[in-house]
Amino acid sequence: PAVARENNCLNAAKACNLNDTCKKYRSAYISPCTSRVSTAEVCNKRKCHKALRQFFDKVPPKHSYGMLYCSCPISDQTACSERRRQTIVPVCSYEEKQKPNCLELQASCRTNYICKSRLADFFVNCQPETRSLSGCLKENYADCLLSYSGLVGTVMTPNYLRSPKISVSPFCDCSNSGNNKDDCDKFTEFFTENTCLRNAIQAFGNGTDVGVWQPMSPV
Amino acid sequence: PRLLAKEVHLNVTDLGLGYQTKEELIFRYCSGPCVEAETNYDKILNNLTHNKKLDKDTPSRTCCRPISFDDDLSFLDDNVVYHTLKKHSARKCGCV
Numbered sequence: 205p206a207v208a209r210e211n212n213c214l215n216a217a218k219a220c221n222l223n224d225t226c227k228k229y230r231s232a233y234i235s236p237c238t239s240r241v242s243t244a245e246v247c248n249k250r251k252c253h254k255a256l257r258q259f260f261d262k263v264p265p266k267h268s269y270g271m272l273y274c275s276c277p278i279s280d281q282t283a284c285s286e287r288r289r290q291t292i293v294p295v296c297s298y299e300e301k302q303k304p305n306c307l308e309l310q311a312s313c314r315t316n317y318i319c320k321s322r323l324a325d326f327f328v329n330c331q332p333e334t335r336s337l338s339g340c341l342k343e344n345y346a347d348c349l350l351s352y353s354g355l356v357g358t359v360m361t362p363n364y365l366r367s368p369k370i371s372v373s374p375f376c377d378c379s380n381s382g383n384n385k386d387d388c389d390k391f392t393e394f395f396t397e398n399t400c401l402r403n404a405i406q407a408f409g410n411g412t413d414v415g416v417w418q419p420m421s422p423v
Numbered sequence: 424p425r426l427l428a429k430e431v432h433l434n435v436t437d438l439g440l441g442y443q444t445k446e447e448l449i450f451r452y453c454s455g456p457c458v459e460a461e462t463n464y465d466k467i468l469n470n471l472t473h474n475k476k477l478d479k480d481t482p483s484r485t486c487c488r489p490i491s492f493d494d495d496l497s498f499l500d501d502n503v504v505y506h507t508l509k510k511h512s513a514r515k516c517g518c519v
Contacts, residue, residue, distance in 0.1 A: 218447045227496060231507050234497035238505045286503055
């Protein structure tokens, strides 16, 4: 292979650090997300989440989406994909000592005003529809991407899974679901097996959906 | 006369701080003459060193230096570890 493979996620990080706004808000979340506060805790998760929300609120989507939705070749499971997985500093913003049940996590999200409204937005704007060409019920990739990025910095913070195809999930699973196993599976599949969201992410990564990328803050 | 920070586009590895990464940055630095900003203090130092009244001491005179620094810079290294540099690049320069 004579062609040097471009690492889109690395290129997005370079572009961010050459832009004063993106550079400022990037380090403003990486600092709290990587600072150990005690021997027991790797970081102050509350501060990390808040700074992540600020990053997506203040930085133009060209840069913030560029890093979150960068495209990596399917064959790449390291340099590019790992960098994309690290965008949100998962060791602090995502992982927990124990994986909660997804329905329990959803219930805890509902007790928080920001999380509740952002999760509702995500379910509306990324609703899949197999009969539509886009794969989405509301044929608007920009709204779906905005709603998804709006979840970053809430207890529902999603991240890419280590999987050959694009698959994302909040940090939870469906063990111990009891009678609610079906509901729980439906909830997780909205993240992991969502054609609308997958198409939206791929379209942004490939630059095929040149929509209007107005920075609008989710409520 | 106000001194402006000059800028140069570099690789993080160019900084020579020992990091292994492919990320980049804009480095801003201070450079320029400070003769006009000199005080009696600087003139005296100049005369005293010239007349060898200070033994071997050579105290620094007015220098073009950062008076405030750029925002922090974060980057991911090749071993997937984040680093944040503070006070690495100039925002404003002055003769101090």
